[in-house]
Structure formats: C-alpha cells, structure tokens
Amino acid sequence: MSVVAVVIVAGGLLRDQDASDAIRDAAFNTISLTTTTGYASADFGAWRPALQIMVIGLMFLGGMAGSTAGGIKTFRIGVLSKAAYADLRRLIHPRGVFVTRFGRKRVxxxxxxxxxxxxxxxxxxxxxxxxxxAFIDANISEGLDLITATSAVAASIGNIGPGLGQVGPAANYAALPALAKWHLAGLMIVGRLEIFPVLVLFTRDLWKR
Incomplete structure (x- = not known):
C-alpha cells in the first residue's frame, strides 16, 4: 500500500517539481505518515487537493500489525477488504463456502x-x-475550516503529528483554544491505546470484579 501511495503522490507532484524532488518528498512524507513518525520534509498542506485527500487517507492507514504506529493498521485494512470480498461472493453464490484469508492463513x-x-x-x-x-472552536474562537478540523482529529487519533490547513507542517496547534487542545490530547491517548482498552474502562463488568 505504501509503495502505491508513494507512486501516486510522486506522480501528482511531478507537475510542480522535478522527478528527484517529487520522489523524495513523496517517499519521505508517505512513510512518515504511515509509520506515524511525525516528521515532514514538505508542506503537504500546500499540495493539490487530490493529494491532500491521499494524505488524510494515509493518516488512517497506519503501520503494520504489532507495531507501535497509530492508525487502523494495514492488517485490519487487509482483513476488512478480504471479508468484504468474501461477503460479496456469498451474495453471488449463496450456497458457497468462502473463507477469509490473510496471506496463507485463515482468519x-x-x-x-x-x-x-x-x-x-x-x-x-x-x-x-x-x-x-469544530463546535468547540466555533464557540470560542473564529472557527476552524473543515480540512483543518478533519485532519487535526485524524492526526491526533493516529498519533501522526502535523495535519492540514491551520495545523499543517508549516504551522502548529498553538493557535487552537485550550479546550480544543485537551480534546485532541485525549484523542491521542485513545488512539495510542487503540480504543478497546479505553472502552473497557467504562464498562460495569470491569469494576464489579
């Protein structure tokens, strides 16, 4: 997936940069986003809209299974894709038996x-x-645009670092109101713990033991 993303991003940057710069920026920033490293060698907030959509998508992708990277993780994306394909085949062949596999192993x-x-x-x-x-910022300050709000949340849950718009690589989160920063900090914790452990904390069964 990362290789495909690098090729697509590099292709989009070729109109504004020479080949070496486009490949370097595409490779470094794509790998940084998927591994949730937090570094940026270019202001991808200034890239073309299609590439910015790709950036947000990479924020959700995350690293490999078992890594400390944030995001949904490539294993889960792969299982979701294979399971969806198996469900589609069941619709076409109701009596068929289809097994979801990841690699050579059955899921x-x-x-x-x-x-x-x-x-x-x-x-x-x-x-x-x-x-x-968006609600917090609209009621405390001038309000965030949709790209900034969307990317800030995606970057926080995935522990990415920079987002787009007002929180892009050329800017930071300093201008956000304190309540918004607390909100995003909480999302970083939830994202790092991968949601389920946090949800378990709020179940009655855990505290009854």
Missing part, C-alpha cells in the same frame, strides 16, 4: 468481527470528534 470469524467492530468504533470516534472540535 477466523471472531477475528473478522473484532476487526469490523474496531473499524466501526474508529470511524465513529473520528466523525464525532471532528464535530466536537
């Missing part, structure tokens, strides 16, 4: 369900937090 139904639940909670957290951030 059991409990694992598929856990991945689907994680993705659902992740997207719900992203959408609700984007609304909350």
């Amino acid at each position: 059991t139904e409990p694992v598929v369900e856990a991945v689907q639940s994680f993705f659902l909670f992740y997207m719900f957290l992203f959408m609700s937090s984007t609304f909350i951030l």
Whole structure:
C-alpha cells in the first residue's frame, strides 16, 4: 500500500517539481505518515487537493500489525477488504463456502468481527470528534475550516503529528483554544491505546470484579 501511495503522490507532484524532488518528498512524507513518525520534509498542506485527500487517507492507514504506529493498521485494512470480498461472493453464490484469508492463513470469524467492530468504533470516534472540535472552536474562537478540523482529529487519533490547513507542517496547534487542545490530547491517548482498552474502562463488568 505504501509503495502505491508513494507512486501516486510522486506522480501528482511531478507537475510542480522535478522527478528527484517529487520522489523524495513523496517517499519521505508517505512513510512518515504511515509509520506515524511525525516528521515532514514538505508542506503537504500546500499540495493539490487530490493529494491532500491521499494524505488524510494515509493518516488512517497506519503501520503494520504489532507495531507501535497509530492508525487502523494495514492488517485490519487487509482483513476488512478480504471479508468484504468474501461477503460479496456469498451474495453471488449463496450456497458457497468462502473463507477469509490473510496471506496463507485463515482468519477466523471472531477475528473478522473484532476487526469490523474496531473499524466501526474508529470511524465513529473520528466523525464525532471532528464535530466536537469544530463546535468547540466555533464557540470560542473564529472557527476552524473543515480540512483543518478533519485532519487535526485524524492526526491526533493516529498519533501522526502535523495535519492540514491551520495545523499543517508549516504551522502548529498553538493557535487552537485550550479546550480544543485537551480534546485532541485525549484523542491521542485513545488512539495510542487503540480504543478497546479505553472502552473497557467504562464498562460495569470491569469494576464489579
């Protein structure tokens, strides 16, 4: 996935840069985003809109399974894709038996369900937090534009670092009101713990033991 992203981003940058600069900026920033390193060698907030959409998508991707990188993780993306394809085949062949595999290993139904639940909670957290951030900032300061609010939340949950717009690589989060910073800091903790442990803290069963 990262290689494909590098090729697409480099292709988009070729109109404004020479080949060596385009490949270097595409490779460094793409790898930095997917590994949640937090570094940037170019202001990707000034890239073309299509490439900025790619940047936000990479914020969700994250690193490999078992890594300390944030995001949804490539393993979960792969399982979701394979499970969706298996469901599509079941619609075409109702009597068929289709097994979800990742690589050569079979993925059991409990694992598929856990991945689907994680993705659902992740997207719900992203959408609700984007609304909350926009609401907080609109009532305290001049308000954030949609790109800034969206990327700030995605970058915080994924522990990416820089976002786009007013929180891009050429700027920072200093201009945000204190309440918005606390909100984003909380999202960083939830994202680092990968949501489920935080949700477990708010269940009755845990505290009854």
